Structures are given as C-alpha cells and as structure tokens.
Amino acid sequence: MDAKARQSLRTVSSRAEISATSFQVYYTYSDLKAEPTELMLKYFDIGFYYADWGTIDAYIKLPAGTLPDALLGFSSDGFHVHESKEWQLLIFSLEEYYEYFDDEHADVFFQHLTGLRSELIQGNWRLVYFMWLKALDCNDELEEIPLIQFDFEHLSEELQAFAALYDIPLAWVKALALVLNEQPSHQAKQAPLQFDAWLNNLTEVEKDTLLSTLFEQGQLTRHQALAMMRKESANKDETYQYWLTPDVISPFIEQAQSLLQQEQAEALAIKLAIEKAEKEKVLTDIYNQRERCWQQAQEQADRTCASGYDAASRDLHQLNEAYNFKGDITAFEQRFKRFIAINNSRKALLKRLSDCL
Incomplete structure (x- = not known):
C-alpha cells in the first residue's frame, strides 16, 4: 500500500496498526467504520x-x-x-x-x-x-x-x-x-x-x-x-x-x-509407539544418572521453600518411575527411605512425596 492508501485506511480506524502490507485492529465495544x-x-x-x-x-x-x-x-x-x-x-x-x-x-x-x-x-x-x-x-x-x-x-x-x-x-x-x-x-x-x-x-x-x-x-x-x-x-x-x-x-x-x-x-498406534520410545529413553537416561538425580533432589529440598520442594518431588517421582522401568524397585525403596529420614522434619515436602511408595 502506498502512503495515500494508508492515510485512507487511517480514517477507517484510528487505533489500527497499519503498515505497507498489513492492517490490524482489535475492538472491544465498537467496530470498523467500513x-x-x-x-x-x-x-x-x-x-x-x-x-x-x-x-x-x-x-x-x-x-x-x-x-x-x-x-x-x-x-x-x-x-x-x-x-x-x-x-x-x-x-x-x-x-x-x-x-x-x-x-x-x-x-x-x-x-x-x-x-x-x-x-x-x-x-x-x-x-x-x-x-x-x-x-x-x-x-x-x-x-x-x-x-x-x-x-x-x-x-x-x-x-x-x-x-x-x-x-x-x-x-x-x-x-x-x-x-x-x-x-x-x-x-x-x-x-x-x-x-x-x-x-x-x-x-x-x-x-x-x-x-x-x-x-x-x-x-x-x-x-x-x-x-x-x-x-x-x-x-x-x-x-x-x-x-x-x-x-x-x-x-x-x-x-x-x-x-x-x-x-x-494406525496413526495413533505410531504416535503412541513414538511417545513410548521417547519416554523409555528419558527413563533410561534418568536411571543411568540416578546418583546425580538423588543429589539434585536433595539440593532442591535443602532450599526449604515451596518451589524447591516441588522440584525435589518432581525429581523423586521421575526416579521412582525410572527404577520401576528398570525393574530395580527395591533399590529405589532403600534410597527413598534414606532420603525421608534425612528430610523427616520437612512436612510440606513429605506431603508431596506421600504417593511415591
């Protein structure tokens, strides 16, 4: 649009965003004058x-x-x-x-x-x-x-x-x-x-x-x-x-x-298979890095705030799922009991972890 066209469009709406290629406007109570x-x-x-x-x-x-x-x-x-x-x-x-x-x-x-x-x-x-x-x-x-x-x-x-x-x-x-x-x-x-x-x-x-x-x-x-x-x-x-x-x-x-x-x-089956493979890869990565994940969860718990407890809970739920996926649930239960013992005074955190076992 040339300058003349843009000027003409301005008479249609004083609040519109007008450029050489576009015209954009939002109305709440009124409407275009054209x-x-x-x-x-x-x-x-x-x-x-x-x-x-x-x-x-x-x-x-x-x-x-x-x-x-x-x-x-x-x-x-x-x-x-x-x-x-x-x-x-x-x-x-x-x-x-x-x-x-x-x-x-x-x-x-x-x-x-x-x-x-x-x-x-x-x-x-x-x-x-x-x-x-x-x-x-x-x-x-x-x-x-x-x-x-x-x-x-x-x-x-x-x-x-x-x-x-x-x-x-x-x-x-x-x-x-x-x-x-x-x-x-x-x-x-x-x-x-x-x-x-x-x-x-x-x-x-x-x-x-x-x-x-x-x-x-x-x-x-x-x-x-x-x-x-x-x-x-x-x-x-x-x-x-x-x-x-x-x-x-x-x-x-x-x-x-x-x-x-x-x-x-068929498309849904393919989609679910891809999602399953992606989820299994994530769980395998978490399991392979489980020591770091336990340490990370403790660091978040040590922040003693709601966001820290949320992050720690998220890490532990993912660890629980990863150990289950690898058929190593006994090892998780042992580590989880140690984690609970260390953080026994943090009631808000324990409430977030009540469904982990």
Whole structure:
C-alpha cells in the first residue's frame, strides 16, 4: 500500500496498526467504520476476522477468472464469493466456533492463508471442494461442481489447518479421493509459474507499469504483479463433461469412513509407539544418572521453600518411575527411605512425596 492508501485506511480506524502490507485492529465495544468486503477488494489479498462469541471469517482475494463460474455455483452458508471486474473475493465463514480461540491461534492460521491463496492461484482448487463437502454433509441436494483430478489423499499443512478450523468432514474428503480413483474426471491445469517465460511475454509498457508501481508503493508482491498483468480469465469459456454430485459421492461414504478409521488407528498406534520410545529413553537416561538425580533432589529440598520442594518431588517421582522401568524397585525403596529420614522434619515436602511408595 502506498502512503495515500494508508492515510485512507487511517480514517477507517484510528487505533489500527497499519503498515505497507498489513492492517490490524482489535475492538472491544465498537467496530470498523467500513465494510470488510470493500476493504478487502480495494486493499488486501488475505484477511482474517474473529470474535469472542465464536464468529470467524477468512478472506482470500484472487484475480478475476482464477476460479471458473462452474466451481462457484453452489450455495453455502459458510462460503460466499464477491466478484468485481478485477477480483474474486472468497469468504469462508463460521457462525459459531465452540473451541477456545485466541490471538496466537489467529496469528498462526493467518499465516496459512498465504499458502492457501497461492494454491488457488496456481490452479489447485481443493479449498473450494472442502466447502462443497462441508455443505454436502447437511444438504444432499447440493448443486453439482466439476469433477477435477486433484490430490485429496495428500493434504498440505495449510489445508489440514483449514480442515481442522472449519470442521471439514474428513470422511467425505476420503470419499472424494475414492471417487477420483474410480470415476472419469478432468485433469487439473495446475502448474508453477515459469518466471522467465512470463517476463518475456510482457510488453515494455507493462514492464514500465510494474516498475512505476514498485517505486510508488515501495514493494510489489508476486501475486500483485501477476494480477496486474493478467490479460484475461485463465478459465474463460471452460467446459466440463464430468461432474461431482451427491449421488456420485454417496456410494463411497461407508468405505471412506472405514478407511479413515483404519488410518487414524494406525496413526495413533505410531504416535503412541513414538511417545513410548521417547519416554523409555528419558527413563533410561534418568536411571543411568540416578546418583546425580538423588543429589539434585536433595539440593532442591535443602532450599526449604515451596518451589524447591516441588522440584525435589518432581525429581523423586521421575526416579521412582525410572527404577520401576528398570525393574530395580527395591533399590529405589532403600534410597527413598534414606532420603525421608534425612528430610523427616520437612512436612510440606513429605506431603508431596506421600504417593511415591
């Protein structure tokens, strides 16, 4: 954003943090003096709004024609598209989010929006299919959309984060992957940008326009440059022969649910095995260094304060677990009795250790 744009945004909010690339503001009792949709269309590529009462809106702005009309024809309470001559603004909404959500969660998710936008621009439209599947979960008469061969078996970190926040039914995602394995579909036209070829196709006037914009604003993102030089809709007059409908995907739901449960069980088993191995390594290290750990526990007890007693108790509970793991519980009991005898007058410490034997 240039200085003029930042000055205009300042009239929207006097308390906002505004930079050349961002606009951030928190309200307790009032609200923005502008419509978020209009601000997005005019100034920003991505946006995120959340409220304490559970409302969440994510915004992704794309150059006009990035998504074909055939992909945007279904209706959903959680997905809306505002279009202008230059842009398609995608709005992903949650009316009520029941889990705890704070500034840190918002910052992390906001970073994912950049990657999601990049995927959409490059022709990977899985995010829109997510919203279709979410709508289908409670509407079996949903409008059809093109059946395109995207990879729904290997999801990016950004897509996984989106699916978790927006409660996308993973069984339906798995079912869509099964459909694409069984049914004829259109090949996806996604391809990374070849910068040299793109640059060579620009006219001198277009290059001058980019340079002028760069000097005026102080910076120019890759997506902004692509949008400025986009000559026509990438998906103009696209025709589709194969379509995704509720009837097409429904026969695969039961199999998908079974596969998903199996995968989740396998993933949990692997996770528990890793955690078990890590825990056993920790206990082995403690046992191998047990003399130092006993000494450390005594040093903490000698501090004769609550934090010292907490640390000593933690050390002794870990020692107890390590000795048990190594099948040497008798040795622990002997050392523990000696420790108790030495610290017999420290009632607060003894209370913390009452469950050690």
